[in-house]
Each structure stands twice: as structure tokens, then as C-alpha cells.
Amino acid sequence: MxxxxxxxxxxxxxxxxxxxxxxxxxxxxxxxxxxxxxxxxxxxxxxxxxxxxxxxxxxxxxxxxxxxxxxxxxxxxxxxxxxxxxxxxxxxxxxxxxxxxxxxxxxxxxxxxxxxxLGQNAVLPCTVQATIDIITAHCGEYNFPGLKVAVVGRSNIVGKPLAIELINRQSTVASFNSRSDLVAVDWNKYDVIVVATGAHGILDNSQFIEGQLIIDVGINRVDGKLVGDIKHHDGIFSEAAITPVPGGVGRLxxxxxxxxxxxxxxxxx
Amino acid sequence: MxxxxxxxxxxxxxxxxxxxxxxxxxxxxxxxxxxxxxxxxxxxxxxxxxxxxxxxxxxxxxxxxxxxxxxxxxxxxxxxxxxxxxxxxxxxxxxxxxxxxxxxxxxxxxxxxxxxxLGQNAVLPCTVQATIDIITAHCGEYNFPGLKVAVVGRSNIVGKPLAIELINRQSTVASFNSRSDLVAVDWNKYDVIVVATGAHGILDNSQFIEGQLIIDVGINRVDGKLVGDIKHHDGIFSEAAITPVPGGVGRLxxxxxxxxxxxxxxxxx
Structure with a gap:
């Protein structure tokens, strides 16, 4: 990745x-x-x-x-x-x-x-644009329509504008937040999952499968180390492509x- | 209803x-x-x-x-x-x-x-406000957080602003459009389904179950009669509450x- x-x-x-x-x-x-x-x-x-x-x-x-x-x-x-x-x-x-x-x-x-x-060629928040770039590179520029994307987090600077931009691009968008029942969600049915909550461990690498693109927008400091929102358990062989933190979305x-x-x-x- | x-x-x-x-x-x-x-x-x-x-x-x-x-x-x-x-x-x-x-x-x-x-107490498009009223009356004013709502349609005047307002209210929102694979969707997992596509028959009354609230925003003229987006098959006993067209959202x-x-x-x- x-x-x-x-x-x-x-x-x-x-x-x-x-x-x-x-x-x-x-x-x-x-x-x-x-x-x-x-x-x-x-x-x-x-x-x-x-x-x-x-x-x-x-x-x-x-x-x-x-x-x-x-x-x-x-x-x-x-x-x-x-x-x-x-x-x-x-x-x-x-x-x-x-x-x-x-x-x-x-x-x-x-x-x-x-x-x-209104879809009027707006300046997109930089993190949103970086996320769109990664999806474009992974899924193809013309494959946004019908793409099933989960957006976890609803901040004014990432989650909400990203959901709007994806809706503009005719993706099928599910927006989750801290009040959503995340345990009950079948994550495997999404093509792309974007996690932008600022809460480390809200999802983990055992929940994804081959073929999925997982974009970790979070930047958290845990025990002095920079980590994303997704917890990476050792020994789990997930073929899902997960963007790294640091060096992923933030770099772009x-x-x-x-x-x-x-x-x-x-x-x- | x-x-x-x-x-x-x-x-x-x-x-x-x-x-x-x-x-x-x-x-x-x-x-x-x-x-x-x-x-x-x-x-x-x-x-x-x-x-x-x-x-x-x-x-x-x-x-x-x-x-x-x-x-x-x-x-x-x-x-x-x-x-x-x-x-x-x-x-x-x-x-x-x-x-x-x-x-x-x-x-x-x-x-x-x-x-x-930005959630700044904006004037909401009237159809969006009417939809929010119906959800409030049916589900309770304080039950938007965590409510699972499907919004079918992504117009600038209904679907998109409604999805944004529901995200503001901390609902779990799924946004569908004409490029979504609607046949594969498990509609029964949503508490509320709002249909605002302007396409009569995009969903029908056999697809809903007891306890669900279905809000039909469409107004279409078929064979000289005003009908909504939802097709009503005779003989189907659905306990889902479906707003009528005319006399539903439009009235409010x-x-x-x-x-x-x-x-x-x-x-x-």
C-alpha cells in the first residue's frame, strides 16, 4: 500500500x-x-x-x-x-x-x-481530496457510480464533505457515526471503507476481506506512537488493502x- | 397514515x-x-x-x-x-x-x-423539513441518533440535503441513487426508508415489513392519476407505515x- x-x-x-x-x-x-x-x-x-x-x-x-x-x-x-x-x-x-x-x-x-x-466544482477539503485520489487509484476513475462506500465519522472537515462528494459521484454511501451500532454492521459488503473518527481501535484489521480498500484517515498518538483509527492485530492475514498511518492519507x-x-x-x- | x-x-x-x-x-x-x-x-x-x-x-x-x-x-x-x-x-x-x-x-x-x-440552523428545503416531521412523529424527537435511515434519490432539493440533515442528527444514513444495485439491498434492516426518485415503481409495498416507516416523496402522474414512487400491489398485507401520495409529504x-x-x-x- x-x-x-x-x-x-x-x-x-x-x-x-x-x-x-x-x-x-x-x-x-x-x-x-x-x-x-x-x-x-x-x-x-x-x-x-x-x-x-x-x-x-x-x-x-x-x-x-x-x-x-x-x-x-x-x-x-x-x-x-x-x-x-x-x-x-x-x-x-x-x-x-x-x-x-x-x-x-x-x-x-x-x-x-x-x-x-450543488456539485459546482468546489475546492474539496484536502483530506477528502486525498481519499478520493486513493479510491481513484484503487478502483478506477470511472467506477465511482454504484461503488459501495462506508464512511465512518461525520466531522465537518472529513466525514460529511466526503459523503457529499461520493454522493455527487453517484456512489452508494453509508454514513456511520459514534451513535451507530457498528458491531451489527456487515462490513464485508462494502467495496471501500473510510474511517475518520479520531478513535483508535474503532475497527480492526480482522474485520476486512480480500478485495476491499480500507482508508484510515485517523491520526492518533498511542503510547507515544502515531497510529490510525484501525487497530492492527498481529497474526491476522487480511488481504484487504489498508492505507498506513503515518504515510497514507496524511502524506497526500x-x-x-x-x-x-x-x-x-x-x-x- | x-x-x-x-x-x-x-x-x-x-x-x-x-x-x-x-x-x-x-x-x-x-x-x-x-x-x-x-x-x-x-x-x-x-x-x-x-x-x-x-x-x-x-x-x-x-x-x-x-x-x-x-x-x-x-x-x-x-x-x-x-x-x-x-x-x-x-x-x-x-x-x-x-x-x-x-x-x-x-x-x-x-x-x-x-x-x-455546518449544522448552523439553516432553512431546510420544505420537503426535507416535512420528511423530518414525519420521522419525528413516528419515531420520536429524540430518537434520530442511531436511527437507520435509507434515502433513495440524491437530488439537490430532497435526497442530498435530507441525507446531510440526518447525518447532522447522528442517524446512520445510507444514500442510494439510480446507479445503486437496489435489488441487492436488504431493505428490512432500515428503520426508515425515504424514497425520492421521481420514478414510480422503483420500490414496492411487498418489500417492507412491520415496524418500518416508509416515506414516499415522489409525485408522478401515471394514467392520469397522481401516484408516488412506491408501487402498491393489491392483496399485499404490509404492516409497514407508508405515507400516501397525494396527501402525505406534499400536504406538509x-x-x-x-x-x-x-x-x-x-x-x-
């Missing part, structure tokens, strides 16, 4: 590089972080490194947790003329501003999500930040 | 009348129709009648099919200061303008749908046009 992810990464990166060549507008991104969240720092560093490698502008606005108010964030959002993102998680009491679609790199704002519902997500910046630059022409 | 619908209708109407009393802003609606679609005429007449009965203002703008352009509709949308709706279906070549949420009675616009995805939908106008008036205070 790691090599599949690598292949997707390389081909996507090449595609984005080609696209940048054709753009007349400059590709630039502003990242806003508040406070000292260690996970945030890693995510932001990866994004900045990618932009640096490609010689693209990436501004990083660092705000101290103390003294930063919601109106400071709202002001930055209002003044934004170029693609911008507010790195999550934000300190408690602060929420990411509802960005207009034209500068909304993450696609988390209501305008981008409204366009998504960073690329889609760039992809979305390019898309927004392209639309602004 | 007819009596359940009547009870919901009466209690909702009483609730809305009470609400109108508390409003300081006037309740008024503008309906725009283009051309002479006979179904549209019936829908519009019902809405106007309801507003008349309650002594509320309802303006009806009637445009001829010939000579009406998209920019005429867009102009009306831009100038709208009060709740407005463009009655569907519109003649081919015309689309309903993407209304700002503040005047979007139908909740079909991208802004209202974006708010819906009209009420929610008023409900949404009230909600918008309330928000504008």
Missing part, C-alpha cells in the same frame, strides 16, 4: 508542477497559526517545505495564544486577498473564520461547502493544500 | 400561527413563476391560499415563458429584500438564481446549503414554505 501512495504522490506532484507552469497569476498561500500546538507545527512545517521546494510564496503568520482574540482572526480573514488557511486545532475559545470560497484553501467554509453540495493531504491554492489561483484569472 | 399526517399538519399550523403572533417584522413572501406549467400552478395556488387564509402577504410575479431571460430572474433575485422563491420547474434554459440565505425560502441556494452542512411541504418565511422574518430582527 505504501508504494501505491508513493505513486499517487509522485504523479499528483508532477501534475501540479505542470499546472503551475500554465498559470499567469502567482501561487501564494498564507498560513495562520495561533499558539504552540505541536501537531500543528508539524503540519505547517510540511506545507511550508513543499512550497519552498517549488519556489512558491508561503507566508506564515504566527500569533501568540495569549492576547489573540476572535476578532483578530476575523480581521485577517476579511482582509485576505489571496488563499489563506487557519491551521487547526486553534486554542479553545477561537474558531476558524468562515472564509469566502475565493480564498478558502481548506474548503471548510460555508460557501465552499454550499458549492460542494499536504499536496492538496498546494492543489487547492492552484485551483483558487486558476479560478481568479 | 393519513390521520398521522393530519395531526402533524394541524399541530404545525397551530405552532406557526402562535409564532406569527410573536413576530415584530411582517411575514411576506414573493413567488415567481415563469410560463404555464400545470403542476406549478397547483403548488403556487396552495401556497397563496394558505397565506390568504392567515391574512399574510403573498406577492405573485407571473412571467411569460416567451421573452423571459435568465438575467430577468437574476435581477429579481438581486433586488429581493424579503423571502422569495422561484417556483420549479422553470422552462428549459432557465435556472433558479442562487439566492442569498437571508431571502432563500426554499433553502436551495449554496449559502443555505453551506449552513446546512406547503406548510413549511410558511415556516421558512417565518424563520427568515425571525432571523432578520
Amino acid at each position: 505504501k508504494s501505491v501512495i508513493n505513486t499517487i504522490y509522485e504523479s499528483k506532484l508532477a501534475e501540479l508542477k505542470d499546472k503551475i507552469e500554465t498559470l499567469s497569476t502567482p501561487v501564494q498561500l498564507t498560513i495562520v497559526t495561533v499558539g504552540e500546538d505541536p501537531a500543528s507545527k508539524v503540519y505547517v512545517r510540511n506545507k511550508i517545505r513543499l512550497f519552498d521546494e517549488l519556489g512558491l510564496e508561503c507566508h506564515h503568520i504566527v500569533l501568540a495564544e495569549e492576547g489573540t482574540s476572535q476578532s483578530d482572526l476575523d480581521m485577517l480573514a476579511e482582509k485576505a486577498e489571496h488563499p489563506i488557511l487557519f491551521q487547526l486545532p486553534l486554542p479553545s475559545g477561537l474558531i476558524a473564520p468562515d472564509l469566502p470560497a475565493a480564498v478558502d484553501v481548506d474548503g471548510f467554509g460555508s460557501e465552499a461547502l454550499g458549492h460542494l453540495v 493531504t499536504c499536496l492538496h493544500v498546494l492543489g487547492n491554492v492552484i485551483k483558487l489561483a486558476d479560478c481568479s484569472r | 393519513k390521520s398521522v399526517i393530519n395531526t402533524i399538519y394541524e399541530s404545525k399550523l397551530a405552532e406557526l400561527k402562535d409564532k406569527i403572533e410573536t413576530l415584530s417584522t411582517p411575514v411576506q413572501l414573493t413567488i415567481v413563476t415563469v410560463g404555464e406549467d400545470p403542476a406549478s400552478k397547483v403548488y403556487v395556488r396552495n401556497k397563496i391560499r394558505l397565506f390568504d387564509e392567515l391574512g399574510l402577504e403573498c406577492h405573485h410575479i407571473v412571467l411569460a415563458e416567451e421573452g423571459t431571460s435568465q438575467s430577468d430572474l437574476d435581477m429579481l433575485a438581486e433586488k429581493a429584500e424579503h423571502p422569495i422563491l422561484f417556483q420549479l420547474p422553470l422552462p428549459s434554459g432557465l435556472i433558479a438564481p442562487d439566492l442569498p440565505a437571508a431571502v432563500d425560502v426554499d433553502g436551495f441556494g449554496s449559502e443555505a446549503l453551506g449552513h446546512l452542512v 411541504t406547503c406548510l413549511h414554505v410558511l415556516g421558512n418565511v417565518i424563520k427568515l422574518a425571525d432571523c432578520s430582527r
